[in-house]
Amino acid sequence: MVPGDDAILSHLRRGAxxxxxxxxxxxxxxxxxxxxxxxxxDGVLLGGEGTLYPLLSRLRRQGLVETSWRExxxxxxxxxxxxxxxxxxxxxxxxxxxxxxxxxxxxxxKGSL
Amino acid sequence: MTDSRILSPEAATLVDRYLDDLARMLAxxxxxxxxxxxxxxxxxxxxxxxxxxxxxxxRDVADVLRRLGAPEDVAHDLLERGIVTSxxxxxxxxxxxxxxxxxxxxxxxxxxxxVLLPVLGLVPGVAALVLARRARRLGTAHEGRRIxxxxxxxxxxxxxxxxxxxxxxxxxxxxxxxxxxGEVATVAALVTAPPAVS
Numbered sequence: 001m002v003p004g005d006d007a008i009l010s011h012l013r014r015g016a017x018x019x020x021x022x023x024x025x026x027x028x029x030x031x032x033x034x035x036x037x038x039x040x041x042d043g044v045l046l047g048g049e050g051t052l053y054p055l056l057s058r059l060r061r062q063g064l065v066e067t068s069w070r071e072x073x074x075x076x077x078x079x080x081x082x083x084x085x086x087x088x089x090x091x092x093x094x095x096x097x098x099x100x101x102x103x104x105x106x107x108x109x110k111g112s113l
Numbered sequence: 114m115t116d117s118r119i120l121s122p123e124a125a126t127l128v129d130r131y132l133d134d135l136a137r138m139l140a141x142x143x144x145x146x147x148x149x150x151x152x153x154x155x156x157x158x159x160x161x162x163x164x165x166x167x168x169x170x171x172r173d174v175a176d177v178l179r180r181l182g183a184p185e186d187v188a189h190d191l192l193e194r195g196i197v198t199s200x201x202x203x204x205x206x207x208x209x210x211x212x213x214x215x216x217x218x219x220x221x222x223x224x225x226x227x228v229l230l231p232v233l234g235l236v237p238g239v240a241a242l243v244l245a246r247r248a249r250r251l252g253t254a255h256e257g258r259r260i261x262x263x264x265x266x267x268x269x270x271x272x273x274x275x276x277x278x279x280x281x282x283x284x285x286x287x288x289x290x291x292x293x294x295g296e297v298a299t300v301a302a303l304v305t306a307p308p309a310v311s
Contacts, residue, residue: 053154054149
């Protein structure tokens with residue numbers, strides 16, 4: 001049986017999504033819904049938004065992100081997420097491991113063509 | 114926390130039903146993880162509804178919930194990614210066939226054979242031990258069989274060695290001691306002698 005696109009994506013996402021969230025925060029804090037919109041636009045990185053907030057919550061418990069409440073121009077205050085020093089280090093480490101992983105996969109795929 | 118909008122009863126029911134469904138799907142999950150996941154999903158819903166202009170309609174709520182994904186998909190995703198951890202001892206894992214299963218079963222059979230054959234059982238006993246160790250290295254869902262095989266193997270080896278030692282002692286006794294000690298000859302005579310007829 002050939003696995004469908006969704007099954008393949010779901011496997012690949014498993015280890016990468018949390019680092020994509022950290023990467024989105026590298027340039028500054030972001031609001032939860034905004035992170036969801038930036039990640040979830042094409043359905044590649046994020047299957048459904050239902051996973052995102054629990055994931056953010058876990059990253060917070062792990063000390064990789066921190067949150068602060070900000071007043072918004074309209075409506076109630078919003079919770080903003082930003083990287084901690086540890087989160088930033090975790091992201092750097094993932095980035096270097098990911099490059100090695102990606103290169104290895106790419107060269108294996110090219111080799112099989 | 115955010116000052117959530119006041120929802121119409123109909124819209125509030127939709128949200129509550131969604132969260133109840135999700136809570137049910139996460140029934141076997143660590144309570145802290147579960148509360149955390151449910152709380153954060155509710156916060157997401159509140160945030161998304163706060164973004165909207167004008168009164169929140171049931172359709173708005175349905176849209177937000179659709180973007181979250183079906184409760185079973187969200188629960189599955191959360192478990193699969195390890196965002197929440199299951200309280201139950203991963204049932205899929207323990208029942209799934211593992212590479213060492215056949216080896217564990219063979220080890221058990223050899224263990225049983227070993228115990229049934231007093232001295233010859235040394236060979237299958239050692240084999241059962243070797244295979245039980247190999248099954249552990251390969252990983253097996255039949256941990257019970259592996260452990261029983263290990264125990265039977267050890268028992269067979271110990272009993273086999275004791276019996277061998279017994280034979281050896283008896284043999285030494287007959288060859289060495291028999292010629293020197295009158296007692297042995299007496300005992301032997303008593304044992305082998307036909308019953309005295311009075």
